[in-house]
Amino acid sequence: MxxxxxxxxxxxxxxxxxxxxxxxxxxxxxxxxxxxxxxxxxxLPPLAGLLPGGEAAxxxxxxxxxxFASFLADWFFMFLLGAIFGEVMAASGAATSVARAITRRLGSRYALAATVLACAVLTYGGVSVFIVAFAVYGLAVELFREADLPRRFIPGALAFGSVTFTMTSAGSPEIQNLIPMPFLGTNAYAGWQVSIVVAAFMAVLGYAWIARMVRHAVAGGERFVTRATDADFAVDTRLPSPLLAMLPLVGVLGVFLLTQDLGKWALVAALLTGVALACMVGWAQRGQFPAVFSRGATGAVVAITNTCAxxxxxxxxxxxxxxxxxxxxxxxxxxxxxxxxxxxxxxxxxxxxxxxxxxxxxxxxxxxxxxxxxxxxxxxxxxxxxxxxxxxxxxxxxxxxxxxxxxxxxxxxxxxxxxxxxxxxxxxxxxxxxxxxxxxx
Incomplete structure (x- = not known):
């Protein structure tokens, strides 16, 4: 008891x-x-004694x-590169360029949907949900800024797009869909007929719910609040073209899919590619890169130790x-x-x-x-x-x-x-x- x-x-x-x-x-x-x-x-170890087989209790x-240490050892490089990638995407102007293109063509009412969709595509493409949060955050900030939506809903949008209708669905390469395979003798598409229905149900219900919460907050007077740490580009600032700005995200997903035989280390290859492409796209902002890399590294340490705890x-x-x-x-x-x-x-x-x-x-x-x-x-x-x-x-x-x-x-x-x-x-x-x-x- x-x-x-x-x-x-x-x-x-x-x-x-x-x-x-x-x-x-x-x-x-x-x-x-x-x-x-x-x-x-x-x-403490000295108080534990030994098990019958001679191993420490x-x-x-x-x-x-x-x-704590096993998670740190397994995921440190992924967290580090993921955080740096997200920071470079923001500082290079790539995230701002994509966000403005989306809101210009589709209207600000699609800012929330675009954030969720970006997470869903990367997650179903196999990028770890932890890394997706880093990768899409800069884009989400710009989308919410352009639409003037309360930024406290960004975590909900990131999480909903990552860990619900994609992470556990049939065909998903996320580990949560792969773990049962050796225990049950199944494949990643097991139960796909029901999975499609359930995924659609969760996608529709979840989006309707969070969209309603956002509308209610906006009706109550909440707006986007800029922070000093946000990358801020004036309307007349010359930004990378939207298609070019999308290249780092496409590169991450493409390299990851092409290097699946590397296991989880495919993420390292994909994120290195993404960081390199983001730096190339935002070369005009290269003077900021040392500070951006440092900020990303600090954020990665905080993030991974929080998870380790x-x-x-x-x-x-x-x-x-x-x-x-x-x-x-x-x-x-x-x-x-x-x-x-x-x-x-x-x-x-x-x-x-x-x-x-x-x-x-x-x-x-x-x-x-x-x-x-x-x-x-x-x-x-x-x-x-x-x-x-x-x-x-x-x-x-x-x-x-x-x-x-x-x-x-x-x-x-x-x-x-x-x-x-x-x-x-x-x-x-x-x-x-x-x-x-x-x-x-």
Whole structure:
């Protein structure tokens, strides 16, 4: 019982501190400490002793830092290049050029749709959702500036376009769609018929919801507020042509698709190409490049360490006895195996603050159980993928913290309502729809 109190209390404390604006580098370890103490974990390596096989027993400090450091080692170069790419796109005038072209041809009412679409294209093209936020932010700022929309909705637009109807859909090269494959013997297009319906449902509902929130804010007198750190180009400033300005974004997607055999390192090649092209497009602004690169590097460090802090919490949380009990309990849910699998992955993704983490932890344990119970592998694959993208986006999620704070410079208090509506509520409804469709058809 104590471990249950600690696990739920630690998660609630982490969410509360995050929403209150307490630095995640403090909130993460503090919440993990609560989980560790109530779970009976030794706090330091010298107190842990040895397991029967002679290996060191887990402890709070080592487990937290192992999760923290593993994410840093895996993703640092991608975060660094992604942040620099976003800064160069803004400073070069490329983002401004594209934004003005869109609003000139389509009207300012399409600024929100253009932001969402840019994220969706890059995400479905395989660019990591973390990097998409960096890559599109500069464009989003200019689109929202041209349309005079409140910038606190930029995180919601970025998140909605990245982690809902694209990330977990059939055919998506994002890891959240690929993890189930070796466990279920499926491919990336598993359950594609239902996936198309669910993706369309989430896209329409999510866009209608966030658009309504933006309209309501504008009607209440909210407008775009320029910051000193924004790249600001006067109307008569000579900018790169819109087609030329699009070249860096196209280059990132094109090189990434052509270098898929490099795995995640394809992102490094793609982003290096994008940075080089953005510098060429904005060569007239080359005097700013040293400061721009430095600003990008600083932003990358802040962003990745924020995410690492949440990953570290998840590493400790999964060692709690309550975590194992919760996983066992959901496997006993009566009815369709798909319901139990959806609940299991959703709950674990919420506890760890990670869609991929929820799948990685749950699938080795639940896949054999539900396959033995008669679940169709393709249906199970799609259900698990969609379900993983729901509660993972609670306020403590690493992507959410990074996008709201490090990338967009907003607070949870101002920006999370739109993020939560489109990336928690909408995917939960999408999961329910998928379960209904798989049951009926």
């Amino acid at each position: 104590l471990s249950w109190i600690g696990l739920i209390g630690g998660l609630a404390l982490l969410i509360w501190m995050t929403v209150r604006g307490i630095d995640i580098l403090i909130a993460g370890p503090v919440a993990a400490f609560v989980v560790a103490v109530t779970a009976g974990l030794p706090l 887990p402890d709070f400090a080592s487990s937290y830092m192992a999760g 949440v990953v570290g919490f998840g590493s400790v949380a999964k060692l709690s006895p309550a975590f194992a009990d919760a996983l066992a309990a959901v496997q006993d849910i009566p009815g369709s195996p798909l319901i139990g699998a959806a609940v299991a992955v959703t709950v674990i993704a919420g506890l760890t603050g990670s869609a991929s983490g929820g799948q990685t932890i749950a699938l080795p344990l639940i896949a054999p159980h539900y396959l033995h119970a008669g679940a169709d592998p393709a249906e199970l694959h799609r259900t698990v993928a969609i379900a993983s993208g729901a509660l993972d986006s609670l306020p403590h999620n690493g992507y959410v913290v990074t996008t709201i704070r490090a990338v967009c410079g907003e607070t949870h208090a101002s920006a999370y309502a739109a993020v939560g509506a489109t990336t928690v509520v909408v995917p939960v409804l999408g999961t329910i729809l998928a379960l209904v469709l798989f049951t009926v058809f």
